Amino acid sequence: ANAVVVSAIEGMAGVGKTQLAIHAAHELVRAGHFADMQLHVNLRGFDPEFPPADPSAVLEAFLRQLGVPAQQIPGSGDERAAMFRDRMRDRSALVLLDNAADEDQVRDLIPSGPACLVLITSRRSLAGLDGASPHMIGAFSEAESLSLLMRIAGRERVTAEPEAAARIVEYCDRLPLALALTAARLRSRPAWSLPELADRVQAGRLEAIRAGGRAIRPVFDSSYQALPDVAQQLFRLLGLHPGPEFSAGAVAALSGSTVGEATEALELLLDEHLLQQRRSGRFELHDLLRAYALDLVGQDDEAVKEAALARITSWYTHSVYEALTALQKVADPPTVPCVSDPAPLDSHDAALAWLADEETNLEHLMSTAAASGFHDAAWQTGRSLYRLHSESGRDADAVRVSQMAAESARKAGNRPAEGRALCNLGWTYAELGRRRPGAYLDMAEACMRRAVDLCGGAGDEHDKAYVLNGLGKVLGEQSKYAEALDSYGAALTIYQKEGDRGRIGATHCNIGTIHFKRKDYDLALAHLLPSLKILDTPEADSFRIVIVVGNIAEAYFLSGEYDKAHSYESRRLALARTYGYTLQEAESLLNTGDIHYALGNITEARKAWTESATLYEQLDNPRAAEARHRADAPDSNTASARIHRLDACG
Known part of the structure; x- marks a missing residue:
């Protein structure tokens, strides 16, 4: 063969596409195939809370796994795709693209090497993907369904009550995930009869059919209710986590537990297939299970949810500050209460690794904190993110987080913080103005003038000096040298007084x-x-x-x-x-x-x-x-x- 082999596994939610693809991948690797590299990503094509994964961001992650240094990874999606194809050309590799939204999302993620195999799963037809071999996956047959029920709940127990077992298969609509979860609960309830369980499943069947994406909710309920109380509470709270994946440290903060307790509960959820783990130390909820957890936590007392959000926003705000400190970036410490101990980032490498893992979560954290009224955490996290984006030349990202930070600071009633966020925004506009002459410098000056008004009116000399320094930057870019020197001089006077x-x-x-x-x-x-x-x-x-x-x-x-x-x-x-x-x-x-x-x-x-x-x-x-x-x-x-x-x- 002269082209990569692409297999598209298609079917409805809960039909077992992901499990089939992962099983096939493991069997192939175990048999000695595709030993060079295995790449796996959840493309979140149908996540109710988060947008589908950006193919460009996925390519960046793949290139990192292929050993490409961060500074050598191209900025554009097309260039990343070209580099990915080049790095994979002579490899014997398996690529699993899970939960794809459509053809466009996966097109650039397919390598060109003839020794590669690509497995794609999706609820949507991928008929428009050139060269892909579609494999439609339907529900189990009755025999397959009974076999799965026996394997999980016990052969003797199922064969002893065949009519009830057939009813369970019917009410679960032979959907593999629904059957697996129902059988797991039966296994955890040795006193139950199969007719009793069949009656329970039957009661929720119509609701499940009518709920579309929630079609397997009764099965999720059965699995959830079989959990110990601590695991139930943690599973509910996972619906509040702001990002698509999380660490045990983040979950400990979210739940108010120790890292050890959080790890134990996460392992239990993994055993019950209510969580996924694609790489060591990182966990994620499947799309439907995230929606389910979010619905469950929505029924909790408001004080419980507010306390959990306070813990997780505080944890991220303080942890990103610790990362900046470890990287020798002088930053103002957060003023939000440190409810949970931040991530232990006591080295340069640990800080870089943590930021690489958590950058997406940090932006989601800003949005979640702002929407939940934790505006101080939002603007303080934004201040940290601005530094990371600005110093790496990612101007569009720096603009976005500065705008969000300014809005949160305004809603918090913190005029100096709003001024500093606008100063950061103006600084970025000034950088854009150096490289792309036009309206950017006018926008930069407007931000700086407003920032000076906010900080000067608030009487905070430290923040006033900060924005006067920023104004000097803009005036210098506008060739207003005398005014720039005056602005810098005023800032210097304040800093000298402060020492x-x-x-x-x-x-x-x-x-x-x-x-x-x-x-x-x-x-x-x-x-x-x-x-x-x-x-x-x-x-x-x-x-x-x-x-x-x-x-x-x-x-x-x-x-x-x-x-x-x-x-x-x-x-x-x-x-x-x-x-x-x-x-x-x-x-x-x-x-x-x-x-x-x-x-x-x-x-x-x-x-x-x-x-x-x-x-x-x-x-x-x-x-x-x-x-x-x-x-x-x-x-x-x-x-x-x-x-x-x-x-x-x-």
């Missing part, structure tokens, strides 16, 4: 950027070098150090001191890679290429420019064309051909 060394150093850096724009490189260095001296401490904010070191390298470059420029740029590049600052890495590589070119190292220059272009392309950054041009035509470059600029510190 905030980190922000004093950052503001000196920003003042240096204005002198740089005026082409006074000596005066720029007169602020940048002291800035680094102030900031360069073991507890320093890693991103500020990256910015200042890069700025010094640029100033030395345009002063013609190429060896000094190379020394500082090398440090910037190493830091950017260590802390995952992809945009800064791209900027640094572009500058490194210029330095090598100025020193006569043409081969090294082309290599750096090429790497820079690749990273810019992944970020969908317009500077990709500039970097690519320099790599393709190095002889056309001169020391002043590029637009040189410095970055301000937030």
Whole structure:
């Protein structure tokens, strides 16, 4: 065969598509097939609470599993699909795409290697998917249904009451999931007769048929009611979790239990097939079971739900702060009460891994917190997410979370917090304005002016200085240099009164950027070098150090001191890679290429420019064309051909 084999397993909810696909996958791997790689994802095509999984995000996860470093993963879906096909071309791999919404969702997730097998499950026909072999899965036959009932509830018990067993099969409509769950309850109730259970199932049959997606609700009820009280409570609360998957730590916070107790309860739910686990330490509810849990918890006392939401929002808000701290990002600690101990993130690697797992949940958390009235948790989580998005060059994400944070802060009646969120929004608009001239700088200035009003009116000098610093950034981008220096100077005065060394150093850096724009490189260095001296401490904010070191390298470059420029740029590049600052890495590589070119190292220059272009392309950054041009035509470059600029510190 010269093409990948694609099998589409189709049928109604609860018919056993996922179980069949997983069973087939396990048997194939156990037999020695597809040993190179196995990839599995729940595409959430029919989740009542969350949108279908974004194919681009799925491709990112697949590429990570294939060993592609995060900074090398392209930004666009088409490029990710191309890289995925390339990485899978010579592999013997099995790909399971579970719960697909439609053909479009899975088209880019199919590898091109002829040694690959793709199994797709969906409730919807995938007839429009080229090359796919459809396999329609219907309900069990009566014999198959009785066999499943016997295997779970016990052969002797079922054969002793054949008429009642036939009734159970009929009332469950021979649906495998309904039969399995009903049989599990029968097994847990040794005193029950089969006729008694058949009567119970019969009572809910019409309701189940009429409920569409809830067609198997009576079976879910039977399974749920067979759980111990603690597991029942936890299962209900899982309906309140804001994201599509969760850890034992998050569930412990949600339920107010210890991590050990939460883990034990989760294992029980796994045994009863009320949870799924696709990778170690992460759990998820099936689409229908999530809806079921949400309906159950909706019947609980409001105080119980409010307490659970307070615990989980607090846990995420404090945990993301701990992650920032572990990554040497200086941040204001949350003011929301720390109801449950945050995730233990005491190392750089642990923080990066936690953020990779929880980033989607954190955005869902913001929405859930805001909708539930926990506005302080929403804007404080948004403040943390803004830093992560902004520092990695993900401007669209930074805009979105800043807008959400500003709205939550407004509803909380916290004017300084609203001002700071608007300042963050304005900062991002200013960054967009540098790369895509247009209305962005006007939008940035409007945000900053409003932020100054909010923070100045509230009388909070610290927050006022924060937004004055942001206003200086915007004014500098608008070439209003005198006004920018005034704004930075006002911020510096406040920080000096407070003794905030980190922000004093950052503001000196920003003042240096204005002198740089005026082409006074000596005066720029007169602020940048002291800035680094102030900031360069073991507890320093890693991103500020990256910015200042890069700025010094640029100033030395345009002063013609190429060896000094190379020394500082090398440090910037190493830091950017260590802390995952992809945009800064791209900027640094572009500058490194210029330095090598100025020193006569043409081969090294082309290599750096090429790497820079690749990273810019992944970020969908317009500077990709500039970097690519320099790599393709190095002889056309001169020391002043590029637009040189410095970055301000937030």
